[in-house]
Amino acid sequence: MSSMKLPDGFALRPAALEDVEEVVALFNRCSMEVAGETSHDVNEQSVDWRTPGFDLDRDTRVVLDGEGRIVGCAEVWDLEEPHVKIHCWGRVDPEHRGRGIGSVLLGWEEERGRLALESAPKDARVTLNCGAIVKDAASRDLLETNGFEPIRYFRRMVIEMSELPPEPTWPEAITVRGFDPDRDVEPALHAVRDTFSDHWGHVDTPFEEELVHWRHWIEEDAEFDPAIWFLAESDGRIVGQSLCWAKRPEGPEFGWIYIVGVDRGWRRRGLALALLRHSFRALYERGKKKVGLGVDAESLTGANKLYEKAGMKVARESIAYEKELRSGKDLALRTLDEGEESGERD
Secondary structure, three states, X not given: OOOOOOOOXXXXXXXXXXXXXXXXXXXXXXXXXXXXXXXXXXXXXXXXXXXXXXXHHHHEEEEEOOXXXXXXXXXXXOXXXXXXXXXXXXXXXXXXXXXXXXXXXXXXXXXXXXXXXXXXXXXXXXXXXXXXXXXOHHHHHHHHHOOOEEEEEEEEEEEEOXXXXXXXXXXXXXXXXXXXXXXXXXXXXXXXXXXXXXXXXXXXOOHHHHHHHHHHHHHHOOOOOHHHEEEEEXXXXXXXXXXXXXXXXXXXXXXXXXXXXXXXXXXXXXXHHHHHHHHHHHHXXXXXXXXEEEEEOOOOOOHHHHHHHOOOEEEEEEEEEEEXXXXXXXXXXXXXXXXXXXXXXX
16 A cells, blocks of 8 residues: 555645644544534644654654645554554545545555554564444445454444433442542552453553553643542442543533443442433533443443443444454453453443
8 A cells, every 4th residue: 555646736744733723624524524523623632642652743644735735634543562453543535535545544554553563572463453434435445445354343322311310329338529630540540441451452551651641631631620530439449430521522512421430349230320320410510411422332341231221322333443464462352251240331
């Protein structure tokens, strides 16, 4: 794919921070066409592009038309050891599709992704990973034509609320509070990592590297609200969490649950359902009539069934794609140990 060339008059270069508004506008034109709603905002994109370790010169490319307008953009994310699961994504302006721009960007993404082979463990399998909304036939065709294979389905689930949701019923010995940025970052991250270690596709990464990124998002995101990062505790230990955002690019009435999870020892005791309902109520009181989250359609721990029980419905489906860059030992979790009980989390 590296031999693909842009049409005459078009140019390829790294993105720059001053491009963020134009890039977000491009992303939203694409999402409006496919999903019927905006999906990005300038604040979030700016925070992402300033993530420690992410290098705009190395990890991004934009395509310019003959008048200098950005009509395509691609990113590659490979920030944490062991560098075996590289994520990429790109968008091309709907008015410039069918001209080979997407193929050029995908070719660059693969070239950039292959740099991980120098850092990954020598015997490890390395993959380039991307996603596409199910009904986005053009993106799916581009990925599949270039050697990407569909490996998993994921769902966006949404609850629509016309009145204040019912109060949660908490398990005995549970207390719930908001997040304190001065003392909760490390224990909350430990709890999230423990909870999600049995998530399909999970790869163990160094705690300190992930902690740097958490601190960045918490400290740099102007829309971060610690009051709606809910921590459930038992005897002073975090055993569940629901981390929410009250502002979303989809619109002023849309809220989002970024993470909801429960410690293995507290699963199947109603804690996850209580956290969801607590979060729905808090977001509704902030004017949010819709609340969404993402979930593995075949969740190893049964999270999708929990969300249905809470009143959420599938809004759309996406496909996770993978291209093997090097064969070897697969470090990503694919199944649970025999006898592992399904739990209540995403």
